Amino acid sequence: MHALPVLLTRPAEDSLRLATQLRRFGAQEVVIAPLMRLEVDAALPPIAGGVLLTSRNAVAAFVAGQGAPGLPAWVVGPGTAAEAVKAGFHVRAVAPNVEALVDMVPEDAPALVHLRGVVTRGDLAARLSARGLRVTEAVTYRQAPQPLTPAAISLLRRGPVLVPLYSPRSASLFADACPTEALDHLRLLALSPAVAKACPVCPLAISETPDGEGMLALIRDSLPAIGG
Template sequence: MRTLPVLLTRPRADALRLADELRAAGVQRIEVSPLMRIVATGPLPELSGGIILTSGNAVDTYVELKGPKGLPTWTVGPRTADRARAAGLDVQGTAPDAEALGQAIPETAPPLMHLRGAVARGDLAVALRARGLTADEAVIYRQDGIALTAAAADLLRIGPVVVPLYSPRSAELFFQACPHTAYGNLRIIALSPAVASASPVPPVEQAETPDGSAMLRAVLRYFTTMDG
């Protein structure tokens, strides 16, 4: 059953990384059709303390905008932390989601700037200020929608297809692009309860924790269930 196709709709760089991991695990059919293009909107604000990066897209945009290295940094998810370290940032801590990070950052942290996309859930800076920390936010990129490729549209029409969804925004874009007549073909893998709630098709699997490694395991777990 690992011949069942997987449709990856993440921004291209993330989708290609995931495709490599899936192929290494024996998944044979993968179609990459990004539904979101990350566009830097910069410039960066003045950074006098620490920064918060809640996604790999934020890290990549920070690097693209030539952000300074060495700043104390807090992240969501271990993969974001790894990318931040690779970018030369001093990762002080990480948490599985933004809500948890808002409670995990210590009161001794320097003034913080949350560098985020135009579409985001919650308000991390407000949560930190409510705890007495100095925190602000700046939008440094936007998430533009892209149409499905013809090959992806064919997969949805022809038969069952596994679709990992990583955010409520990606779920929204996907179901805007996916015809209702194809809903019965979808095998949705959701990153989190928030993503599951944004999907009109109930997920067949959900990641144990909201991070990339857990999502990879969730996709492979579904294939193992089908193989069993």
């Protein structure tokens, strides 16, 4: 069985990490073509208590803004947690998703700032405020769209290709950017039903759990899809 080629459209660092894992699973051709580039806001808000971090990008923005280390942090995902520790945060809890994080922040938490991008999901600050916690938001980065690379377009036109999609926004951007002639042979994988809904151009397989481990398992199981 030959492994399907894989197109990764996540941000460059995320895609490089994922590509390394996929090669261990037997992936032979992995093309990286991020659909978004990170733009950070160098001006951080005053933070007296702690922070909520729901992506690695929020950590990168904090570092770029020269934020002071040592703050307590409640985070989503082990990858974000690892980056937060490197940046000097004291990670108090790691949740698999925003929904779980809402329940993991304790009643006696200090005043919190959710460092987020222009586009966000889950209404984290509002839901924690509804619990009586002191929470504000600060937009510290944005993910600007960019076109697929010529190498990515060539791969899509050539034949069957596996494309994992991790967010509704990246799924929507991919649906707009994908060549029409490639739609019949795409193998799309979605992190969640919300991601699948954002890319209605063809059927998708959906991860059993909406997290990195679930997607990694789905990609691994989908790789050996061509008889050789």
